[in-house]
Amino acid sequence: MKHLTKRRLAFVVAAAMGIAGCADDGKDGADGAPGEPGPGPNPPVTESADITHITMISHAIEEGQVRYEFEVTNEDGVLVNGLGKAEAKFAEKTDRGVVLNRDGNVGGYTDSTKEGSSLTAIGDGHYEFIAAMPAVTAASEGIVWLRVGGDSETEIARSQPMVVDKPEMIHTSTTETCYSCHVDYGTSSMKHPSYTAINVEGEVDFVAGCLVCHNNVSRAEENGGYATNTLQKIGHINHQKFEKDFAVTNCYTCHAEPVINTSIAGNGCSDCHSSDSAASGIVMAMNDFDAREFHAKSENVGLAARQDSRSQHSTMLSDIYTPDSGVTYCTDLSLYQGESMLDIETLSADGTLSYTGGYMHGYNNKSIIGRETNSYATSYKGDGTKTMCYAASNFGINAPQIMASSRVTFAHGDDPSYDGVTFTSYSPVFAIADGKVTDYDRRHAVTSDSCSACHNEETNYHKNGGYSEGGYDCVACHNNGQNRMSSRHISLEGSEFASEQERINAGYIFNAAYGGEGWQATSGPGFGPMVHAMHWGASQTIVGSDDSGYLYNSSAELNAINCVSCHAEGIDLYAIPNQYMLAKTLAITEEGNPDTNNMASPITANCYACHDSASALNHMEQNGGEINAKVDEVPVWYEAVPQESCATCHAEGKSFGIDKFHVFER
Numbered sequence: 001m002k003h004l005t006k007r008r009l010a011f012v013v014a015a016a017m018g019i020a021g022c023a024d025d026g027k028d029g030a031d032g033a034p035g036e037p038g039p040g041p042n043p044p045v046t047e048s049a050d051i052t053h054i055t056m057i058s059h060a061i062e063e064g065q066v067r068y069e070f071e072v073t074n075e076d077g078v079l080v081n082g083l084g085k086a087e088a089k090f091a092e093k094t095d096r097g098v099v100l101n102r103d104g105n106v107g108g109y110t111d112s113t114k115e116g117s118s119l120t121a122i123g124d125g126h127y128e129f130i131a132a133m134p135a136v137t138a139a140s141e142g143i144v145w146l147r148v149g150g151d152s153e154t155e156i157a158r159s160q161p162m163v164v165d166k167p168e169m170i171h172t173s174t175t176e177t178c179y180s181c182h183v184d185y186g187t188s189s190m191k192h193p194s195y196t197a198i199n200v201e202g203e204v205d206f207v208a209g210c211l212v213c214h215n216n217v218s219r220a221e222e223n224g225g226y227a228t229n230t231l232q233k234i235g236h237i238n239h240q241k242f243e244k245d246f247a248v249t250n251c252y253t254c255h256a257e258p259v260i261n262t263s264i265a266g267n268g269c270s271d272c273h274s275s276d277s278a279a280s281g282i283v284m285a286m287n288d289f290d291a292r293e294f295h296a297k298s299e300n301v302g303l304a305a306r307q308d309s310r311s312q313h314s315t316m317l318s319d320i321y322t323p324d325s326g327v328t329y330c331t332d333l334s335l336y337q338g339e340s341m342l343d344i345e346t347l348s349a350d351g352t353l354s355y356t357g358g359y360m361h362g363y364n365n366k367s368i369i370g371r372e373t374n375s376y377a378t379s380y381k382g383d384g385t386k387t388m389c390y391a392a393s394n395f396g397i398n399a400p401q402i403m404a405s406s407r408v409t410f411a412h413g414d415d416p417s418y419d420g421v422t423f424t425s426y427s428p429v430f431a432i433a434d435g436k437v438t439d440y441d442r443r444h445a446v447t448s449d450s451c452s453a454c455h456n457e458e459t460n461y462h463k464n465g466g467y468s469e470g471g472y473d474c475v476a477c478h479n480n481g482q483n484r485m486s487s488r489h490i491s492l493e494g495s496e497f498a499s500e501q502e503r504i505n506a507g508y509i510f511n512a513a514y515g516g517e518g519w520q521a522t523s524g525p526g527f528g529p530m531v532h533a534m535h536w537g538a539s540q541t542i543v544g545s546d547d548s549g550y551l552y553n554s555s556a557e558l559n560a561i562n563c564v565s566c567h568a569e570g571i572d573l574y575a576i577p578n579q580y581m582l583a584k585t586l587a588i589t590e591e592g593n594p595d596t597n598n599m600a601s602p603i604t605a606n607c608y609a610c611h612d613s614a615s616a617l618n619h620m621e622q623n624g625g626e627i628n629a630k631v632d633e634v635p636v637w638y639e640a641v642p643q644e645s646c647a648t649c650h651a652e653g654k655s656f657g658i659d660k661f662h663v664f665e666r
Contacts, residue, residue: 043079045078045079045081046074051074052149054146059146066108068164069122070129071127079124082156083154083156085111085149086147087110087146088111089107089108090109092106092135097267099225101135101224103223104134107140108136143211161197162198163198163208165200171211175203176256183666185206186204195209213227214231215231218230236248243543245459246457251296259290269291305412312338315408319331319437320430323389328377331388331427344386351411353408354410357374358376358407359372360372360374363429365577365578368482369579371482372395376389399638401432402430403440416460417460419460420460422473424466446567447569450568451468452468478527481581485585486534487520487540489520490520491517502550521540526581526602535555560610562662564663571658571664573647573652580600581599581601586598600628603647626642626644
């Protein structure tokens, strides 16, 4: 007899029941009515957050308090339970401006641990915070501010401050105007970057986040605001510390709309003007007064006059031609107002123009390789143009290709080379051998307003070279082969420093190459490395020292990784011409002079301007980069090909691309 195991027996029984189930059991009944929805799955929750996010549900300004209802999530979007602390501020709009009084007489600030305030969990990640503020009424208007987390009893990080609400036109400066220079204040090393606020949409609300503490009324005044420094004082007075060519009187830089206060004795104006000043009568006499326009048109400021010169004029250089079969090479300079040609000879004679001149350059591989000569013979054709003819016998490079640059400066100020408005043009490229003319096509990878957004005075930097078009003027001298020092110059005594040793430690060890006796520090060659070094280079940011330590230029406080300030369209390392740059500023002779026999590979020169540690340089050199190649070791320096391979790993989009470590988007 066959024995079935328990498993087989269970299978047989189940099969028999299945067959029986196939019998006719009648028709199915009608479907029942739909039931009520179930509660659904419970969302995940946590009690920790490395990054804490607030989602506002509602808020209300009530008698003696501000009520907030919000949700809290962490960096993964998970609801956060166990919140232990919330902070609130309310800066009230008054007839004196925005005020948050520390004594509680105007506005208010508190947190959930203070008497009268409470923080209640009303669901997973869902909270109500009642912030007690006795001076607040239901009719109060102002900036409503919230921040949560950060207490020592939980693992919930402190959130970014949030501007929950604010009245329309409570300020006329904007995040965009401030960030045109600061880019991202929250990543800077300046004061209180962690107080950079966002709005309920998660967008930065920089000005309101500052104004909630740096009110329109100083703490020093009766029933004054929270901080001693008002926001307008920070803008009007503190920004005057900006080192070079920033005009605080160019109000358009910060104020996107006409300023709110138009009383000479009121907020903002009183930072610079007394109530009995001459400006008082002007303000009182004008209807619809716009302080921005007033300052721009002031003869004492001169901004509008310089802007008019800039907007109305342009220059152009003709193709290079040789009237005498290569003895001289000439180009014609034209000046226009709109589409009308002006007479350069007449305007130079009457003082309208303070400078008209030009250089002849060598050109190779889409790069200016230095100045052939700055000596030329001048003539005028009678149609308004100026002809400049350069003798080939004066050429210093004798490059196969040449091109010219010109500068025309409109006279403004005491020293037009600095205070004037300059226009620079570049001619097409001319081949010496066959006279073929091609476009001037030097790569210029910066935006047109990258310099003038911060250097807003509409003046020149120096020597008839200005800030327009992203430093377009500068390239005429600061190029691959001009071999400039491009560094800060201090006195021979080094009196800018507290001691001689501090001068040496700061890097000011070169005997000054020009500008009188003194000292200079290493900088960067050419244009790009020079700009990097002057803004963020280790030595170039130091302007001196005192008992408190080194003193730095204003750009040192900005975050150097925010390359988008200038390079809004990114950087293509493969597009950089693989050509050496003469780099005397990076090497010193035994006599302490700049080494004119020195040259550097291009990407390394740019990177080393900021990344100048021994380990960083070693990495660059291991991958073919050079900062101390020698001119006399190659037949023709500008034809020699560097062997750096930086783009292989660091081009944009690569695993270690520069876009992974620098910011190229706002």
